[in-house]
Amino acid sequence: MKYKYLEHTADIKFRSFGRTLNEAFSNAAYAMINIISEDKIKEKMTRKIKVRGIDRKSLLYSFLEEILFLLNTKNFLLSKVKEIKIKDKELTATLSGDNLRNYRLGLDVKAVTYNDMFIKEKPYVIQVVLDI
């Protein structure tokens, strides 16, 4: 299982899983995108991103937030996280995706939050609450 959604009164809470930290981060991005569209997104273009953070949680926050930013400003809807490198205070990734106008859209995700966020190791489990 890549991710699952948990009960939350008003917002969206999910857990993502991975054999590696990279995989768990990527699956967190898929869990968030699946809220916005359940369609299969084509890989028509790629984008490179680089975000900074003071620790792992803030790298996760910034990574997901960057994907939302691309969605809102470039109409870029994520299909796959192609490459991802997570260092102490920096994350770089190559993303593939398509224009959001080609898909059926569901909910808008307003923001990523730190509420109840955790990143556990071996096996890697990430938990995030999104503001809807």
Place this chain on the structure above:
Amino acid sequence: MEVKVKKVSENIWEIPREDGMLVPGRIFASDKLMKYIEKDKTLEQVKNVAHLKGILKYSLAMPDAHQGYGACVGGVAAFDLDKGIISPGAIGYDINCGVRVLQSNIKVDDFLKKRTDILNALYKNIPSGVGGKAKIKLNREILKEVCETGVDWCIKNNYATKEDRERTEEYGSMKGADFKEVTERAIIRGMPQLGSLGAGNHFLEVQKVDEIFDEKIAKVFGIKKDDVLIMVHCGSRGFGHQIASDYIKIMEEKIGFEDLPDRELICAPFKSELGQKYYKAMCCAINYAFCNRQMITYWIRETFREFFPDSELKLIYDVAHNACKIEEHIIDGKKEKVGVMRKGATRAFGPGRKDLPEIYQETGQPILIPGSMGTASYILVGTKKAEEISFATTAHGAGRVMSRHAALRQFRGEQIKKELSEKNIEVKAGSWKGLAEEGPGVYKDIDEVIEVSHNLGIGNKVARVIPLGVIKG
């Protein structure tokens, strides 16, 4: 975490001060609403806010409170301006998410005859949905003016009348706004979205006044039984969300969160350089949201004129749900200026308050409380009692009880549309899924929330309105 809570009196509960709490917590709820509130993390979040520096009197939760992030939704706290903090997580990502209501001279039967066409036209004329892009192109200069002057920009560009400005909280323009404190990412994200409804729980509703509780005040508000009203619920879109996200990251880097009970409550001293920068950027987002609702109002008026050339849609009031405002309150028997953070809660100034326009001086301010889709909404009036016990605040809606996930398992959008149609409510929605997630039954009983507000006297009933047509983002 088990949180101790005791009943103080009818509809008032207290979380006694313990651990690192600087003040006690207070929850305004009936026994029935308290059962919902106890189920999720609301009480824990009320307790967490009580840890923040400079908090005054109580950490409060309104009758519709539910679990949020950082502070609960329905959370209210006031802070000393010298010793206190400002926290994006205690205000919310959707800065100045709010509601306005327009009163019309259209008859219910005339509206119903053309309802489908009008809803289709509104849906077409008002951008909505995920990534919903607005109809006008903004540049940086215009965005700056929107942010720094608010509704005055709308007046200059014929989107608003002077009367509209008078009937908007803060006269549609927060004085502290300074565009140079807005982050670059917020500018890029906000530029294409001004004048759009968004998605999620945001909506536009055509309603009918079903019952008047206070004839005298209703008359001042300009409403009577069977009037057709239009309610708009939306906020500052990606612009506000981005300001909140960016400042949370800046505060983390510069201040850190080690001594906080929840990382999401990251904050800066209000008077510090960073605290002031966030405050000024937040004021920009408040003004952006006022303009957003005002432009939508302009298109609503335009659309209604297509069907009823003589229609007149008058703004009753525009209220903010998520904001930090500097207001005068009585602290230890003295009038003091404090920073009030409301997250999913409505200001409820009573009569004689100098911040209110002349027309509402004798009554107190109109409070507009949307119900869930397909249920009643309410118009209340602010009170002196609210100023005494709740930092002049009351509820902001029904408050969710069911997760979106559970709603999706239980409802189908198509079925909800059919059920609403049986109640003579027509819905136009961006997606079936979005419709199911906002279906009736996922919210608390609005009538119960309003009774608590009324019985406590923190927002008194003026009118009950019911929906005729809904547009969901």
